[in-house]
Amino acid sequence: MEGTYLSAAEAAEYGEFKRTRREAEIAVTLHKLVVEASRRETDKSALKTACESAKKLNAYGVLASPVGVAAAKKHLSGSQTYVICLVGGTGESLIPVKRLEAKKAIWQGAKEIRLVLCYSALRSGNASYLRREVKKIKRVAKKLPLVVSLEDHTLSEEEIAFGTKAACEGGADAVCVRGELPLLLRALRASGGKVRVDVGEVENAEQLRVLVKSGASLVQTNVPERIAEELYDAAREEGERLSAVRIADLSPAQE
Numbered sequence: 001m002e003g004t005y006l007s008a009a010e011a012a013e014y015g016e017f018k019r020t021r022r023e024a025e026i027a028v029t030l031h032k033l034v035v036e037a038s039r040r041e042t043d044k045s046a047l048k049t050a051c052e053s054a055k056k057l058n059a060y061g062v063l064a065s066p067v068g069v070a071a072a073k074k075h076l077s078g079s080q081t082y083v084i085c086l087v088g089g090t091g092e093s094l095i096p097v098k099r100l101e102a103k104k105a106i107w108q109g110a111k112e113i114r115l116v117l118c119y120s121a122l123r124s125g126n127a128s129y130l131r132r133e134v135k136k137i138k139r140v141a142k143k144l145p146l147v148v149s150l151e152d153h154t155l156s157e158e159e160i161a162f163g164t165k166a167a168c169e170g171g172a173d174a175v176c177v178r179g180e181l182p183l184l185l186r187a188l189r190a191s192g193g194k195v196r197v198d199v200g201e202v203e204n205a206e207q208l209r210v211l212v213k214s215g216a217s218l219v220q221t222n223v224p225e226r227i228a229e230e231l232y233d234a235a236r237e238e239g240e241r242l243s244a245v246r247i248a249d250l251s252p253a254q255e
Contacts, residue, residue: 022235029231032212033059034198036222037068038086044071051075053224060218061112066101073109083109086149087137088116095136102140112145113137114176117166119152122159127166134170147174150187151200157186164190164197176200176220179211188215205230 037050047068054062054076061082064072072083085105088098102113115137121129138146148167150160160177164187167175174196177183187197199211200220205227208219221227 022238023232026228026231026235027058029208029212030057030224030228031060032217032219033057033224033227034084034200034218034220035059035062035224036200036220037072038063038065039222040065042068047071048075050222051081054081055079057224057228059224063114063220064110066105069105069108069110082111084112084114084147085110086114086116088149091116091119091122091152095133098133099136099140102137106141106144110144112147113141114147114149115172116149117163119154122155122163122166125162127162127169130163130166131170134167134172138171145173145196146171147176147196147198148172150175150177153178157183161186161190164195168192168194174198174217176218179203179207179216179219181210181214184211184214184216202227205234 033054035050035054037047042050042065047064048071051062051072052075053059055078058079059081061084062072062076063084063086065086069083069085076083085102087101087105093101098115102115105113115134117130118133121133134146134148148163148170150163150167155163160183164175168191172195175187175191176198177187177200179199179202184197184199191197196217197215198218198220199216202208202211202219202221203223208221208227211219
């Protein structure tokens with residue numbers, strides 16, 4: 001059977017169809033982004049810029065520190081992008097302090113809580129303390145998602161697996177690990193499908209693609225617009241390649 005060629009009009013129509021579908025796929029991918037704005041160096045201007053980028057891309061959320069929640073909520077007004085609050089400081093705060101931080105953040109408009117676990121308890125294998133910590137904060141969060149942060153660079157794969165199990169047993173809704181494939185896979189195995197697994201520190205579209213394909217639900221980044229640009233550039237290059245090659249068997253064979 002010989003291949004068929006599209007007419008100029010058919011090729012243009014097919015190209016438009018592919019472009020529209022690809023843009024819809026990119027929009028879905030961008031909605032998986034969490035824009036990082038919780039670092040100590042994030043001043044008022046940087047927080048506003050992060051929120052504006054998140055709104056522009058229709059990102060899932062903006063991760064803010066407790067002192068940035070109210071401002072982030074204001075900047076994101078009118079959008080479907082959530083404010084996510086990182087509570088727990090270094091992780092060594094007392095449980096009542098973390099509870100108060102979470103309660104205040106929710107009152108100010110946070111729609112998701114990211115909890116930094118007590119790393120000394122995690123390192124020493126104190127699962128009962130970790131479970132109690134997660135349960136206490138989940139009671140404050142109620143129906144809002146509670147994500148346990150396991151992103152610290154000092155954590156090993158074994159500690160991440162241990163923390164993931166404690167998060168599951170404590171009633172967390174998700175965990176977040178560094179954006180490295182082995183860590184994602186380890187957390188997915190440890191979770192047994194009981195919680196969502198997110199990743200952080202994603203720097204480019206290819207890293208995002210690999211991690212999402214491997215099971216990451218949300219992807220945290222401090223360069224959302226760069227990632228969006230890379231996704232659209234890749235789609236445009238794909239479209240140009242398609243327009244330059246023969247499209248075979250797109251219509252019934254004619255006898």
